[in-house]
Amino acid sequence: MFEKLKHRYIACLSIIFVIFSLMAIRLYRLVAAGEQSSSQSSRQASVSVTGKRGAIYDANNVLLAYDQESYEVTFYRDPANNASSDRANYTKILLEAIEIIEGNGDSIIDTFLIVKDEEGNFAYDISEELSEETRKERISSWCANMQLADDTMEPEDIYYDLRSRFRIPEELDYEQARKLLSIWQEVQMNMYQSYVKVTIAENVSLETVYELETHADALTGIEIAESYTRYYPKQDIAAHVIGYLGRIVDNTELEEKKALGYTAEDLVGKVGIEATMESYLSGCINERQGKRTYSLNKAGSIVKQTGYEAPTQGDSVVLTLDIGLQEVTEEALAANVQRIRSEQEQEYAENKDKYDKLLEARSVKELSLANVGAAIVMEVDTGNVLALASYPSYDLNLFTGGISDEDYRTLLDQEGSPLFNNAISSTSTPGSIFKMATAVAGLMEGEITVNSTIVDTGPYDKYVKEGSDAPACWIKPYYSSHGRQNVVAALKNSCNYFFFEVADRLGIERLTNWVGKLGLTSKTNIQLTGEAVGWIGGPSILYDSSLPIDQQKTYKPLLVYNKLKTQLEEFGRERDVIYTEDQLSTAALELIKLVELQKLSIGPEIREVLSNTLDIPANVSRQRGWTSEIMSTLIELIWTNTDTATQGIGATPTQLTPIAIARYLCAISNGGKVYDANIIDKVVDANGNVVMESEPSLVEDLQLPKAYSKAIMEGMEQVVSWENRGTAGSAFAGFKYQNILAGKTGTAPISNIDLEDNVWFCLVAPKDDPEIAVVIFVPNGLSDCKVYDTAKAIITYYFDQKGEQADISCGEGDLFY
Known part of the structure; x- marks a missing residue:
């Protein structure tokens, strides 16, 4: 019996074995077929992964800007699900995600191109500053991406069409719908890469992350991704140096950046170091990008991730800036400007009738009082910038992730224009801090020696007719207190007359040449955006025939142009003739061109222009005195010897930048070496390797004789000396570092109201072996004595x-020995 059972057992096992063998073969064939089918229907796609942006440090390795890890919310719309019902479902999911995100205080992207104003009108959110052609191109491109067949549709019609297409519930208002349309817009912009997830919220809180993860099963397509957010720990300190990031909005720039590896969604440096060092800092460029590879099915849906290559981070930039010194400079400057403003308001209140009469007599009725300022500290022997302050400042973190329209409008409307860099972008009349340049030019050209003397005899009326106003020294009417001056005394006393005479001896061409050599009228090449270039007054500055009348260096040509048109119109009335606007404009411009003759007697030329352009007979112009009237207007644009003399004290129309003044002050102090301004110490990669290191860039070596440098420095030393009764001596009496200082004051009148005077102050220290140059500038700052506290x-x-460093060094030495 057992033998039978044994045989049956063996038979059953054999049958089972055969069945399983057949099943295994079948399974193998099915798997092989499936794999073959899969290989035929799937494809690979890769998405670039951006590297971390490099950090920005000060000279002592204090972090000023860096990428901190953060979380963002992404949305992936499966391209296989494109039916109307699918869009409705996705919109429902997005609404739920938005509710969670905003419920935790986070924000949804706001990029939809169509906006609705307070009156209910719809329009494209495209800058009016762009040309009509560029605007049309952007609209056409956007409509194509949004799959709109007609790009001539009204924005309002497009808005409602898209609401319908993406199944946005009718009960939602515009603001709610706009958030959804912003997300759908981003999806449409990536249609050609349907496997790319779009970011719908950046830098979200952990509460948002937790809640979205908790509801992940219900929120199909919503994911949390690790990201980076730019952070500026010092907030508004050194804001004008560091700069901020923003989207690429210019089409030409976008195409250039795409060639380097950027996308339209990437942030780039817009101003400051973030902009000028973009190529080092960025993690977006091709060679630093990583890659995430996906397997896609026939519909283009992601099946799985099949590969990942990590990106490399951008290089870090180390500045020459000392953030401790920067903070002290900014705080002192801010307090100084605010104090000056308070004193000006008090002065105005106490003398209101006096100032109101002066305001009433001029075309500009508003009083300009102190509300901005700049201060720079530069190394004398390198051009390295240790501090660069512009007041008012702003919090760089406002721009992190994109600044809101409200915050941006607030910055634009704020008094003092905080986004403007007064240290490098402003130009203004320098006043007496210019006198060292005149001294250098006079000495180097042999027009004076260190022992030459000039007597201050009062008004400089050398070229002025009797009875006319002549430029004079600030000490008016006590000219005898200056008397005979050499270059040292002239700098100490800031004697205008001395420098009038030196400038006159030089002539405007030679003075202009030396001002250029000292680096005052060229870019300093500091590695920041927006540096302006100053100029010294001269015939071509007063009027440049190569420039349109409304693009001249100064406002005077336009004033003269308008005044001439008014005069010519009045001439027509006297003749019962009505001239057209074109006739008046043509005649005025032709008259202004006569300025190029640089003559004070151009009567025949004036009458010829009036005859040719307005058909006014020459004898009529002469008999009615119109020639003289025109000449009295044109003389405002004719350069005179007296104008040349006044340039010797930095008077209008000379305009210079604070950063150029700092470079010039260094050159005065170091024997004539003119350096480019520099704010970059080095660039290091992620491994700490130095990839770029700055060296002092010598622009020109003027090789000033030691005797000249000594005389100029001695004059500047006496400016801040109480014993020598210098113009700033009393302010520095008792100051603990007074004995190592050399400086120069500067008050530049810009109107007939003294409250509006520009204020400058320059310092060099130590005077015997200069290390740093300090420049402080407050437009409409009342008086130079008001900025001494900042200095x-x-x-x-x-x-x-x-x-303190010396004490530490000594301490370390004692321990060592």
Whole structure:
């Protein structure tokens, strides 16, 4: 019996074995067929992964800007699900995600191109500054991406059409619908890469992350991704140096950046170091990008991730800036400007009738009071910038992730224009801080020696007719107190007359040449955006025939042009003739061109222009005195010897930038070496390797004789000396570092109201072996004595720090030995 059972058992096992063998063969064939089918229907796609942006450090390795890890919310619309019902479902999911995100205080992207104003009108959110052609191109491209057949549709019609297409519930208002349309717009913009997830919220909180993950099963397509957010730990300190990031909005720039590896969604440096060092800092360029590879099915849907290559981060930039000194400089400057403003308002209130009469007599009725300022600290022997402050400032973190329209409008409307860099972008009349340049030019050209003397005899009326106003020294009417001056005394006393005479001896061409050599009228090449270039007054500055009348260096040509048109119109009335606007404009421009003759007697030429353009007979112009009237207007644009003399004291129309003044002050102090301004110390890669290191860039070596440098420095030393009764001597009496200082004051009148005077102050220290040059500038700052507190704060911090470092060094030495 057992033998039978044994045989049956063996037979059953054999049958089972055969069945399983057949099943295995079948399974193998099915798998092989499936794999073959899969290989035929799937494809690979890769998505670039951006590297971390490099950091920005000060000279002492204090972090000023860096990428901190954050979370963003992404949305993936499966391209296989494109039916109307699918879009409705996705919109429902997005609404739920938006509710969670905003419920935790986070924000949804706001990029939809169509906006609705307060009156209910729809329009494209495209800058009006762009040309009509560019605007049309952008609209056409956007409509194509949004799959709109007719790009001539009204924005309102497009808005409602898209609401319908993406199944946005009718009960949602515009603001709610706009958020959904912003997300759908981003999806449409990536139609050609349907496997790319779009970011719908950036830098979200952990609460948002947790809640979205908790509801992940219900929120198909919504995912959390790790990302980076730019952070500026010092907030508004050094904002004008560091800069911020923003989207690429210019089509030409976008195409250039795409060739390097950027996408339209990437952030780039817009201003400051973030902009100028973009190629080093960025993690978006091709060679630093990583890659994430996906397997896609026939419909283009992601099946799975099949590969990942990590990106490399951008290089970090180390600045020459000392953030401690920067903070002291900014705080002192801000307090200084605010104090000046308060004193000006008090002065105006106490003398209101006096100032109101002066305001009433001029075309500009509003009083300009102090509300901005700049301060720069530069190394004398390198051009390295240790501090560069512009007041007012702004919090760079406002721009992180994109600044809101409300915040941006607030910045634009704020008094003092905080986004403007006063240290490098403003130009203004320098006043007496220019006098060292005149001294250098006079000495180097042999028009004076260090022992030459000039007597201050009062008004400089050498070229002025009797009875007419002549430029004079600020000490008017006590000219005898200056008397005979050499270059040292002239700098100490800031004697205008001395420098009038030196400039006159030089002539405007030679003075202009030396001003250029000292680096005042060219770019300093500091590695920041928006540097302006100054100029010294001269015939071509007063009127440049190569420029349109409304693009001249100064406002005078336009004023003269308008005044001439008014005069000519009145001439027509007297003759019962009505001239057209074109006739008046043509005649005025032709008259202004006569300025190029640089003559004070151009009567025949004036009458010829009036005859040719307005058909006014020459004898009529002469008899009615119209020639003289025109000449009295044109003389405003004719350069005179007196104008040349006044340039010797930095008077209008000379305009210079604070950063150029800092470079010039360094050259005065170091024997004539003119350096480019520099704010970059080095660039290091992620491994700490130095990939770029800055060296001092010598532009020109003027090789000033030691005797000349000594005389100029001695004059500047006496400016801040109480014993020598310098113009700033009393302010620095008792100051602990007074004995190592050399400086120059500068008050530049820009109107007939003294409250509006520009204020400059320059310092060099130590005077015997200069290390730093300090420049402080407050437009409409009342008086140079008002900015001494900022100068003292800078000097105190710098030399106190040096003292502490010396003490530390000595301590370390004692321990070592």
